[in-house]
Amino acid sequence: MRKDRRRFLGASLALxxxxxxxxxxLDKVFSFSNDTKPLNILILGGTSFLGPHQxxxxxxxGHRVSTFTRGKTNPKVNKRYxxxxxxxxxxxxxxxDALKNRRWDVVIDNSGRRTQWTEDTAKLxxxxxxxxxxxxxxxxxxxxxGSDFSESREVVLEVPEGVxxxxxxxxxxxxxxxxxxxxxxxxxxxxxxxxxxxALIVGPGDRTDRFPYWVARxxxxxxxxxxxxxxxxxxxxxVRDLAEWMIRLAENKTAGxxxxxxxxxxxxxxxxxxxxxACFNSPVSYTQINDVNFLQENEIIGIQPWVIQLPEYAGxxxxxNTKAIEAxxxxxxxxxxxxxxxxxxxxDAVSEERRNxxxxxxxxxxxxxxxxxxxxxxxxxxxx
Numbered sequence: 067m068r069k070d071r072r073r074f075l076g077a078s079l080a081l082x083x084x085x086x087x088x089x090x091x092l093d094k095v096f097s098f099s100n101d102t103k104p105l106n107i108l109i110l111g112g113t114s115f116l117g118p119h120q121x122x123x124x125x126x127x128g129h130r131v132s133t134f135t136r137g138k139t140n141p142k143v144n145k146r147y148x149x150x151x152x153x154x155x156x157x158x159x160x161x162x163d164a165l166k167n168r169r170w171d172v173v174i175d176n177s178g179r180r181t182q183w184t185e186d187t188a189k190l191x192x193x194x195x196x197x198x199x200x201x202x203x204x205x206x207x208x209x210x211x212g213s214d215f216s217e218s219r220e221v222v223l224e225v226p227e228g229v230x231x232x233x234x235x236x237x238x239x240x241x242x243x244x245x246x247x248x249x250x251x252x253x254x255x256x257x258x259x260x261x262x263x264x265a266l267i268v269g270p271g272d273r274t275d276r277f278p279y280w281v282a283r284x285x286x287x288x289x290x291x292x293x294x295x296x297x298x299x300x301x302x303x304x305v306r307d308l309a310e311w312m313i314r315l316a317e318n319k320t321a322g323x324x325x326x327x328x329x330x331x332x333x334x335x336x337x338x339x340x341x342x343x344a345c346f347n348s349p350v351s352y353t354q355i356n357d358v359n360f361l362q363e364n365e366i367i368g369i370q371p372w373v374i375q376l377p378e379y380a381g382x383x384x385x386x387n388t389k390a391i392e393a394x395x396x397x398x399x400x401x402x403x404x405x406x407x408x409x410x411x412x413x414d415a416v417s418e419e420r421r422n423x424x425x426x427x428x429x430x431x432x433x434x435x436x437x438x439x440x441x442x443x444x445x446x447x448x449x450x
Contacts, residue, residue: 165190179242262324281404
């Protein structure tokens with residue numbers, strides 16, 4: 067269970083940390099009018115989750131797209147668009163030859179999983195590419211203490227000493243993202259860098275089972291746990307809203323640093339759960355478990371987009387998206403995200419094994435739910 071928790075914390079939560087250094091974010095948004103000509107777009111990555119949606123939107127708007135990958139991942143959505151994509155093969159670790167002596171209007175870095183990768187590609191491309199767009203994460207704000215989660219918040223650039231193994235795992239991701247942002251800005255400058263810090267990304271093509279869990283759970287119905295207090299706030303963003311907005315930022319040459327989070331209002335966990343269920347007709351019975359100690363003891367750390375409200379995670383769902391909305395970020399209804407995710411989830415794009423794992427797998431929360439509910443009833447009787 068500790069490994070699972072570390073994996074959850076590292077992949078889902080944010081990092082950041084010790085000696086907090088001043089964030090090199092851009093307080094001012096530099097906007098230039100779009101000259102309407104088609105863009106030449108290079109996407110580093112592009113075949114996983116976010117990329118296929120960026121590609122579809124870009125091509126529909128008349129742009130030309132190249133991808134740079136190792137050639138090992140096949141897209142699970144929007145496959146037909148890849149017939150019109152130039153596929154460049156290489157490796158960000160040691161082979162960037164395919165990117166040399168080429169020109170693009172913008173590079174979108176979706177696969178920056180090491181700071182050195184961003185350093186190397188930004189350095190190589192800075193003379194031949196107009197803008198560098200780096201897909202970062204709200205993980206740069208870890209630990210999520212305090213109340214200011216705007217783009218001007220200090221980011222974490224080093225892993226502090228004396229942290230636990232779980233904290234170190236979480237810190238490292240945020241540190242990598244924050245330093246990668248700085249690498250892009252160092253080579254392209256503030257006026258040619260676009261930094262996007264998404265919250266939890268959801269929707270068709272999701273390679274995690276975090277949001278699909280809620281779709282499958284509400285569809286099945288029955289006795290359902292709602293973790294946390296009824297007024298706890300959550301954040302997420304539909305992958306298509308994020309992808310389309312990022313392409314528009316490139317079109318408009320809008321440099322700056324932005325929190326890519328949604329929805330466009332403060333949504334509570336309970337509103338989210340009821341909103342997902344409204345898309346189905348399954349009979350349900352809810353149990354609110356609002357005791358943080360009980361949740362921890364029963365290994366309920368995060369059923370995202372809900373995350374346990376421990377001090378270091380309390381602000382994870384409070385990133386300020388005001389600046390992003392002013393720069394054109396829009397949001398589709400939760401119902402559209404749920405319906406489209408369900409359509410994709412029940413299609414041939416998702417294996418039967420993966421669907422069954424959410425319902426019955428060894429790590430399935432759904433499988434544990436019945437025992438946890440029994441424990442909760444016993445807990446309530448004990449404290450009466």
